[in-house]
Amino acid sequence: MVATYGIHWFRQDLRLQENPSLLSLSKKVDQIIPIYILDFNQRIGSTSKWWLEKSLISLYDSIKKHNGKLNIFAGDPEKIIFSILKNSNVKYVSWNRLYDPYSIKRDTKIKSIVTSSKIECDSHNGYLLNEPWNIKNKSGTFFKVFTPYWRHCDELLKLKNLKFKNTKISYANSKFKNEITIQDLNLTNKKEKWTKKIEKYWIPGESNAKLQLKKYISQKANNYSVGRDRPDKDLTSKLSPYLHFGEISALEVYDTVNIEKKIDPENKKKFLAELGWRDFSYNLLFHYPDMTHKPIQSKFNKFPWIKNAKNLSLWHNGKTGIPIVDAGMRQLYKTGWMHNRVRMIVGSFLTKNLLLHWKNGEEWFFDTLVDADVGSNSAGWQWISGCGADASPYFRIFNPILQGQKFDPDGDYVKEFVPELNNIPKKYIHNPWEMSMEDQKKYNFEIGTSYPAPIVDLKETRNRALSAFKTIS
Numbered sequence: 001m002v003a004t005y006g007i008h009w010f011r012q013d014l015r016l017q018e019n020p021s022l023l024s025l026s027k028k029v030d031q032i033i034p035i036y037i038l039d040f041n042q043r044i045g046s047t048s049k050w051w052l053e054k055s056l057i058s059l060y061d062s063i064k065k066h067n068g069k070l071n072i073f074a075g076d077p078e079k080i081i082f083s084i085l086k087n088s089n090v091k092y093v094s095w096n097r098l099y100d101p102y103s104i105k106r107d108t109k110i111k112s113i114v115t116s117s118k119i120e121c122d123s124h125n126g127y128l129l130n131e132p133w134n135i136k137n138k139s140g141t142f143f144k145v146f147t148p149y150w151r152h153c154d155e156l157l158k159l160k161n162l163k164f165k166n167t168k169i170s171y172a173n174s175k176f177k178n179e180i181t182i183q184d185l186n187l188t189n190k191k192e193k194w195t196k197k198i199e200k201y202w203i204p205g206e207s208n209a210k211l212q213l214k215k216y217i218s219q220k221a222n223n224y225s226v227g228r229d230r231p232d233k234d235l236t237s238k239l240s241p242y243l244h245f246g247e248i249s250a251l252e253v254y255d256t257v258n259i260e261k262k263i264d265p266e267n268k269k270k271f272l273a274e275l276g277w278r279d280f281s282y283n284l285l286f287h288y289p290d291m292t293h294k295p296i297q298s299k300f301n302k303f304p305w306i307k308n309a310k311n312l313s314l315w316h317n318g319k320t321g322i323p324i325v326d327a328g329m330r331q332l333y334k335t336g337w338m339h340n341r342v343r344m345i346v347g348s349f350l351t352k353n354l355l356l357h358w359k360n361g362e363e364w365f366f367d368t369l370v371d372a373d374v375g376s377n378s379a380g381w382q383w384i385s386g387c388g389a390d391a392s393p394y395f396r397i398f399n400p401i402l403q404g405q406k407f408d409p410d411g412d413y414v415k416e417f418v419p420e421l422n423n424i425p426k427k428y429i430h431n432p433w434e435m436s437m438e439d440q441k442k443y444n445f446e447i448g449t450s451y452p453a454p455i456v457d458l459k460e461t462r463n464r465a466l467s468a469f470k471t472i473s
């Protein structure tokens, strides 16, 4: 008998376990041909490229352990998939769905052409807890507010059987004319030194995703509710890049945390709801496909944003003279990640105190974050700048001094990333410009020399932002 083959197209599901497309395909075919295609039209940031390279190496090795081979390609997925179909005995093509407008359009077209060539084409949910089109409110439309959205989703999840049965999968060891190596993808430039810094903080790959979840449950989960707001303490899961690249599924994270008896109900509920924000972001993106570049609240199209390349560059480089903002921006550049509380602080400072367009922040984050994600990033920026659905109101302007004093009370976070402030007494760590000349001398510190003076006056710019908001409200 001739063996039957099925293609599994890996995208943001770089894992072998709890992978619905792989599981479904394994029931239909003798062997699975695993492929990865670097699609040049798909948006990807520099730091994500670093993660992707490591993740592909890890996936390649895992498939090799199963006597198979991950076939790597670069270019137009439609052409590449068809060139494989022409030259092999493939009966099925399958993948896990993505929800950004570009992927939806591309995948719909490929599915329709594959199907019309009499080859079965299947797609699955391997990325979200609930898919956007399945979640509707009582009036049959989609939710624009998080709390009722999540209440509804959580109820549905509690009713579902989330257990996956991993079966033995047989992978093909195929060779294709146009396949290339992971190195050929040129995802990283070995001469660039910044990747060395990021390497100290992260180990991409499926097995590390599982370890990260285990570590979260055993060491952090019972302090999450309060700890998640403290950038000076390492109390969040840091699962975001693993979830973004699909090295672990959101359903597995949800289910593992949900059934864990050692986590108390309050902390459990809070964590699961945060996971819900990830789904909510894709719920918004699905219904507002332009939200990566257009405000959901259209009145913000007329908002008087200003352009100031110098201030933007100082924000990028963590040299604004506002310690908690600079610490956040430097944490991002050094580690490829920033604490959620600080993402909100630097976002509010950029869009409200500096009055720079939220898209400036969205683009910088997208290029520098290890977890850069079309859905969560644009939703996060629209939320903090006040122009999204269920957003923080524009008039709520974070005071970075008070935020710092509340969430980094000893200044440990600031000191870790802004070492110029190491010797400053706790009282001034979030507002060093308020130190007297006498104190500056005493601590061998000079504002404007040892560390920049604030680039803007916080009170004045707060009032300016409120006046700007009045022009559109």
Ligand SMILES: Cc1cc2nc3c(=O)[nH]c(=O)nc-3n(C[C@H](O)[C@H](O)[C@H](O)COP(=O)(O)OP(=O)(O)OC[C@H]3O[C@@H](n4cnc5c(N)ncnc54)[C@H](O)[C@@H]3O)c2cc1C
Binding pocket: 228, 236, 237, 238, 239, 240, 241, 243, 244, 274, 275, 276, 277, 278, 279, 281, 338, 339, 340, 343, 344, 347, 365, 369, 371, 372, 373, 374, 376, 377, 378, 380, 381, 384
């Ligand atoms: C301006 C801005 C931009 C952001 N950009 C991104 C992004 O590009 N990619 C990204 O994954 N997250 C983004 N977030 C959300 C959040 O900051 C990160 O998901 C979180 O900091 C990741 O750390 P963690 O894994 O330790 O989170 P935990 O607190 O441990 O949360 C667990 C998981 O829940 C999800 N999650 C938590 N909070 C949020 C949230 N507010 N929105 C969406 N998902 C959430 C993440 O997948 C996270 O891994 C952004 C937030 C803001 C304010």
